[in-house]
Amino acid sequence: MNKQQIPRRGLVYCLLLISLGFAGACSKTSANNSGNTANKKVIRIAIATQDQTINTATGGSVIREEKLLEKYLPKTGKYANVEYNIEWSSYTSGPPITNKMLANQIDIGMMGDFPATINMTTFQKKGNGVKTLYIATLGYSPTGAGNAVLVPKDSPVKTLADLKGKEVSVPFGSAAHGMLLKALKNEGVNAEKDLTLVSQAPEVGGSNLKTNQIAAHANFVPFGELFAYRGFARKIFDGAQTGTPTFHGVLVRSDFAKENPEIVTAYLKALLTANKMFQEQPEAVATKVEKWSSVEREVVYMFLGPSGLQQLNPAIAQVNFDALKNSVVTLKQLGKLDDSVNPEDVTKWADDSYLRQAMQEMGLDYDKVAKAKALVVSGKDAQTNEEIAKPKMAAQIWLEGEDKVMSFASITNMMAMLQKLKAEGKETAGVIFVHDRDRGWKLFAENSFFVQNGKEISAFLTEQEAQTFANKSGAKVANFQGLQQSIAQKTPMLLGAN
Template sequence: MFRPARPIGPLVAAAVLAAATACSSANASGDTVEVVVGYQSKTINTVTAGTLLRAQGYLEQRLAELGRQNGRHYRVTWQDYDSGAPITAQMLAEKIDIGSMGDYPLLINGSRAQEAGGPGTRLVSITGYNLLGALNGVVVPNSSPAHTLADLKGRKVSTSVGSAADGTLIQALARVGVKDGDIDKQNQQPAVGASALKAGSVDALAQFVAWPGAVVFAGDGRLLYDGAALGRPTLHGVVIRQKYGTEHPEVVRAFLTAQSDATRYLDEHPLDASRKVAEATGLAPEVVLLYNGPNGIATFATPLDARLLAALREDVPFLKSVGVLKALDLDRFVDPSYLAAAALPDVPPARITGTDAVCGRPVDDPRLAGEIWFEGEDTTRPAADPTCLLRAVKAAGGKKVRAAYVPDAATGTRWFADRDRWVKDGTALLPFTTEDGATAYLAAHPGAVGLSYQEALAAS
């Protein structure tokens, strides 16, 4: 049975990339088969089909094994983008063969490919997802007067138009009676929007993973809206050009198998995987672990889960209503045959486990479990619940905390404990990702009181 070889080092990887060309498979000749992969390095919900997959060298290893069997040489070219739209453009131009992107961009990808005629494109696997939509969020400056999403009416909001984050923003605003046209929307790439927020040239940033967490961790803003409040699944997936898949099904199978290798590595070694993604992207490892760690905001898996496909089906009429998608035959677009042919093993998602040393109990409830990453330690410490986590921070005697993660008491969204809003209800200490969430709980529980992080630490 094949097991992934030791990850290729950076010098070897550089040599492989230097040898690669930007040619699509259409230019392959003789026994050399080209495969061009488009990915988004900083969209860390796709790392198992992009950043981590590339860093570990799993695709090259799988293709090398395939080449030993059939006598062909396979050459991989990686192309990095900030969002899904340019990947779609390159796929339609037959310059990218396999790409990963978020739910709205991949639906737009399928629609435009079908409109163009020919074999089109196919959704063949999932990378990461959140069943409530917590991968998207809206961040405002720390000094912003906005307390709820409705307070953004008439304000400048940066987002990437047509992205999943944009869709979350539009739908969430509609729920509070604010039309999309009631805000001054700035169509910007994530990094540009984050810089604009820090500079004060926009009032809010609505973006997808990992930008909300990165902005908050850097101290440049606070989470105003948690996408989980919308309660709609958000996901990223892998799309292929069907023409390429028909010509080289063995490459697609190898890609999906390599994606499974990367998923297993991420789930079995979350801290190491986060460090590698951080090194490749420039993101803080604490931010990567927030999303990609055990009990993280993202769950990684390859299967085309029925719940996620149902969400895509519901997204199609919404995208039509906002004018970014004309038509899409979803049944034709979703193709599980490649995964079936790859016959991949199940990879269970990473969970926080172990024993809480401070509270002296097993950590076995993912709805409550947290973890602490202390400076100078190569592993994180599990916490059975938010109160136990606070006690562990106190018991550390001032030892520096790199990051402490706890799940939101209402939505389950994992967030930074020191950036949460806290509520004391009886003896329970409850964290909330947003002021809005804490306020709603306090309104429903008259005896509860709001606390800052420092007050919650003292109360634990």
């Protein structure tokens, strides 16, 4: 919405009153961006999200486009004669949101753990008594899934060690930056001496991968999967391999929250509703998010759908504090924070009272929600009608043009369906998902590694882990193309129902 302007005649009238000594008759908008016009108070609610960073979808684009905040905004009591001016804005990263929150141009902002750490510590020094509060969690991963290191698709580079002597880019100060530094250290690569690190935003890094102008690019959600899905990059390292948690969260200016607690609660009700929508209709919401973010629905589903790389739980848990602690430690190593910031103080940055109030008003139990298990692939096998009992062994197909994903109890059953689709003349399968046998991470089949033991087929994120598993049984490791060729040579019995 455009900011309210004083009509020209009103301005002339105000100048006349001032000349007569009645300056107080023309009141200005107050510091908290609320004003009174014709006996109606106007309250600005400025919300900043990151549409392409789909972890923020249920706190941003879904609420905005489905008009969920309007549904819950208070309209009685002190809000009985209020006009709401909701200002939405979207950014490609967290730092611009922090700058505008400091300038009191944004009230509620969404960002990842590293930018959030910088945001909250910056406010402690420059907020003039105003703080930012971490009030809810958006998408998160307890292992760090979602951050990734990519190389050009045809690059000979296979491991982080292969990057020695080369130029690697990453958005500095991001969760991906922290992941990359830890991953390089674990691999025995000195980030300062063994390679050249440069800062590049997602769009720049993606462009440079496409044109082979960079050896590798590390990034956060959803670019590690998005660039690979679009066919010009290949993932050589997943943040999940570090085992370090990561998340995106909601921050609010403390002065806005103190003056308008009911509005903050209303926003969190909208967030809870958006989460529920995603969990109940993941394909439908992912399809809508594609329109709002320009991120393909298959990638959105991969992150936030059943057995997705990111979990949706708004509660503020220990795993989130662990992510913030890691952010503090890493940012201090990078010289972005001074020694006055104590990693143990991160718990003081959070305030879940607004979220608890929102849940109470919606009849939800905070502790139950906080302990809820992640949504996983379940239901009936589309090929055999058996129950999907082991999500880590499950597979899925999302055909182009179809509204629903087909799920299978095993990769073997999924391969049987592929053969059936081919026989029916449906050559284009759309996208195929499998899951890492050991950890359950959702994977694109064409970027995964497989080990076949009789009827059982297992998928792995890395070739090394697949080889370790294969060595135990004398089996061979295959990529998806190799697996398809192998299946085609097997007897029909292998493709039959289990």
